[in-house]
Amino acid sequence: MAKWPCMRPSAAVVKLLVLGWMLFAPAPAKAQLQNLYPNFFELKPDILDVVAFGGGFGSEKYGTIQEGLQLDQRITRYFGAVGRVTGYQLWIGDNFDNPLMPGTGHQPRLNFARLLGGVDFALYPGTTLFVLGGGDVGDSTGAVIEGDLSSWLLSHSRHPVNFSFSSNHDYQNHVTASEIDLRAVVSSTETYLITAGGGGAIYGGGVISGLAGQGGPDLGIYFRGYALGLALQGGYGNAGGFGQLSIIKQWDFRE
Amino acid sequence: MFAKERHPATDSLRIALILAVAWLYFASSAWAQQPVGTMTQLNGTAQVQRGGSTLSASLTMALELHDQVKTAADSTLTITLADNSTLSLYQSSTLVLDDNVVTAGVRERTLVRLVIGNVTAVVNTAGRTIAPNNFQIYTPNAIVGVRGTDFDTSYSEGVVRPGYEGCERYTDVVVREGVVAISNPANPAAVVEVPAGYETTVPCLLPPLTGGPIGIAGAAAPGTAGGGRTGAAAAVSGFSAPPPGVGSSPPPAPPIVKVVQ
Numbered sequence: 001m002a003k004w005p006c007m008r009p010s011a012a013v014v015k016l017l018v019l020g021w022m023l024f025a026p027a028p029a030k031a032q033l034q035n036l037y038p039n040f041f042e043l044k045p046d047i048l049d050v051v052a053f054g055g056g057f058g059s060e061k062y063g064t065i066q067e068g069l070q071l072d073q074r075i076t077r078y079f080g081a082v083g084r085v086t087g088y089q090l091w092i093g094d095n096f097d098n099p100l101m102p103g104t105g106h107q108p109r110l111n112f113a114r115l116l117g118g119v120d121f122a123l124y125p126g127t128t129l130f131v132l133g134g135g136d137v138g139d140s141t142g143a144v145i146e147g148d149l150s151s152w153l154l155s156h157s158r159h160p161v162n163f164s165f166s167s168n169h170d171y172q173n174h175v176t177a178s179e180i181d182l183r184a185v186v187s188s189t190e191t192y193l194i195t196a197g198g199g200g201a202i203y204g205g206g207v208i209s210g211l212a213g214q215g216g217p218d219l220g221i222y223f224r225g226y227a228l229g230l231a232l233q234g235g236y237g238n239a240g241g242f243g244q245l246s247i248i249k250q251w252d253f254r255e
Numbered sequence: 256m257f258a259k260e261r262h263p264a265t266d267s268l269r270i271a272l273i274l275a276v277a278w279l280y281f282a283s284s285a286w287a288q289q290p291v292g293t294m295t296q297l298n299g300t301a302q303v304q305r306g307g308s309t310l311s312a313s314l315t316m317a318l319e320l321h322d323q324v325k326t327a328a329d330s331t332l333t334i335t336l337a338d339n340s341t342l343s344l345y346q347s348s349t350l351v352l353d354d355n356v357v358t359a360g361v362r363e364r365t366l367v368r369l370v371i372g373n374v375t376a377v378v379n380t381a382g383r384t385i386a387p388n389n390f391q392i393y394t395p396n397a398i399v400g401v402r403g404t405d406f407d408t409s410y411s412e413g414v415v416r417p418g419y420e421g422c423e424r425y426t427d428v429v430v431r432e433g434v435v436a437i438s439n440p441a442n443p444a445a446v447v448e449v450p451a452g453y454e455t456t457v458p459c460l461l462p463p464l465t466g467g468p469i470g471i472a473g474a475a476a477p478g479t480a481g482g483g484r485t486g487a488a489a490a491v492s493g494f495s496a497p498p499p500g501v502g503s504s505p506p507p508a509p510p511i512v513k514v515v516q
Contacts, residue, residue, distance in 0.1 A: 038415035057506040064506050077417075088507060096510035106514045125418055126471065140507075148504070156455070156467040166504050179505040188452035188468035190405075190431040201505040208511055224469065239509040 037078060037123070046255040047074040053086075053248045059214070060240030061093040072120060079121045082130060086114045088140075100140040100173055102207040112138030116146060126152035142172025159184050162195065174206030183218060195220040200235065212238040227251065290317035291355040292336040299330025299346075318352060325349040326372070338362040339379040340390070348372020353393075368393045373409040378433075380404055397426035397457040398438050400446075405432040422459040429454040429469055437463045 054067035068086035075081060090100075090110040098104045100112070118132035130148040135141070146168035153161045162185075167178040183197025200215020216235015222228070227250040234243045294316040301312035304323040310316075312324065318334060326332055326348050334342045337357040344350060354366035367374070369392055378390050378401055390401040394410040407429040415423055428437055430449045437455060438446045445462035449455050453466035466472065 037417055038421075059509070062510050066504075066506075086504075090507060092510050095514050097512040097514050099508045099510040102512060123417075125416070146504075152471050155472050156465045158453075158466075158468075160467055160471050168505070170508070173508060175508040177505040177508055185468050185471070188471075190451050190469075193452070193468055193470070203505075203508050206508075208508065212509060212511060214509075237509075238511065244506070 040076070040078060042076060044077050045073060045075055048072070048253040049074075049080075050251040050253070051248055053246070055244065055246040057242065057244045059237075059242035061096060062099070062239060063091045065089045068114075078123055079119055082116075082118050082120050082132060084114075084116045084132065086116075088112050088114065090139075097207075099175075099207070100136075100142075100170075102173055107139075110139040112136045112140035114140075114144060116144065118146075124151075126155050136170075136172070140170075140172060142170050144171065145169050158188075159186070161185075162197075164199075170206075175203055175208055176205045178202045181218065183220065191224055193222045193224065195222075195231075199233070200237065203238075214239060214242050216242075218244075289319070290337070291320050291322075291352055291357075292318045292334045292342075294318065294332060295335040295341070296331070296333035296343075298332070300327045301325060301330055301332050301344075302327075320352055320355060323349060323351045323370075336362075336365065338365075340365070341377045342367060343375040343377075345373040345375075348374060350374055362389060365390045366393065367391070369408055369410050370395075371410055371412065373407060375407045376401065376405070378404045393440075394426040394457075396424050396439055396441070396459060397428070397463065398440060398443070399426075399428055400436040400438075402434045402436060402448075406430045406435050416458075419458050422461075424459050426457040427454065428457075428463075430466075431469075439463065 049072040051070040051072070052068075053070065054065075056065045057063060066086055066088050068084060070082065070084040072080050072082045088111070092098065092106065092108055092110065095106055098107050098110065100110060114134065114136050116132040116134035118130060121129045121131075123129070128148075128150050130146070132146045132148075133144070135143045146166070148164070148166040150162065150164040153163060162181070162183050164181045165178065167176065169176045179199065179201045181197060181199030183195040183199070186194045186196050188194075196217070196219050198215065198217045200213055202211055202213040204211045214235055214237020216233055218231055218233035220229060220231035229246075229248045231246040232244070234241075236242070294312055294314055297312060297314050302325045303310045303312050303316070303318065304325070305319060305321075312332065318324065324332070324334065324344060326344050326346055328347050330346055332344050334344070334352075336342070336355060338361060340362065342350070349370040349372060351368040351370065353368050354364055356363040356365075362379070367376075374392065376390070376392060392399040392401070392408050394408065397410075399406075399408050407427075409427040410425070411427075412424050414425075415421055416425065419425075426437075428435055428449060430451050430453055432451050434451070435449050436446050437449060437457060438444075439457050439460065439462055441460040442462050447455060447463040447465060449466035452469060454469045454472050455463050455466040456472070457463045464472070
């Protein structure tokens, strides 16, 4: 018996049903949505958040420096549009293969830029989720997808805890890289905020057999008046001992 | 009929009573008209409601007890009180100077009522420590008792925030110096002390939430809720430690495979 193609619930149909529910939901459901996410559909493009960032990673096998800019334009209270450009410089240890294009031999230095765009969701106070896609140009040319989650737990306490998880997949070397960090507020004053915790990165897939990674404790400080943050991490992993420095500077432009 | 004999002491008492009432009446009038502060900064337009009349605010204008000060959109002003404490009122805000007792330049008691909007108080402590609750800011759902010197109070209505189950009235307090004790008049026994570097929110009739670090606990500071202290850069809403995917992005994949020589 021939099947009716239209009877098969494809992903598109499910999406349409969800959209239809959101638009034409019965009154109780709408009220619930209003309580959970007040003014969900109200356009509120009143904030442009600009973040300049930079940093470096050094280990026994390789080192990187990265620098970039991220623009986040709010669209509603709950999501915004994000664009990010990052420049990377890699120094590869002697005799190691190119990690971006395995099998092409040793190159002491590689340069590339990563261009990503996507959306960010702020579906709960203190929690943000970025979903990005794009690609590399330069010595790396692969497509990349990335997801970043940051969430503050126990935010109404003296020592809130931040959980952040960032994962990307590179379609050129087929490596999935993830960074997980857990840090707590140690001290908060009018001028600065200090965090301490630990975390690390995990690599899998592609040229990496099994899992590789590194981890260790980290320490951060954020200067409120300058909207400037510094974070330091050190530890050990597959690349040997490592040290990492991150710097961010934020600007908020409001209507 | 015998005329009732008046006792001289009764007459004296009556005269003293009349004089006392008259003194109280005129003295209280004089107190009411005594300036409690001065407008020392004004950007844009503002109005002062005094008694039944509405006055346009102006720089160096003397403010009296019970004056209601209201700023227009995109307008800010600063009031310097008699003890040199300052109240900075942000746009679309209204406050009332309910009480201000100053003796020889030293504050005994100050009560300010924030009807709507944002106010930053910088309390002068020169020469004395602040007795608990001798400087208080009231909002419709919070009492902010000051033991600190520099803090923001914001009161907003008509906006629902996620996670508060439909509540539309919030008082946010951001403390930069000292300690501020906050309670809700609906539940005055539940007092939360917020130290410098922390902030809290009082939602509707609920007790204040425990203070969390500024920028993380989610209280709206002036600049985010319609005010603006020193411009956009100071209005950074929060520290997301570090922004996802920026400070926390993993470095590119490590080189694992050695090239065969």
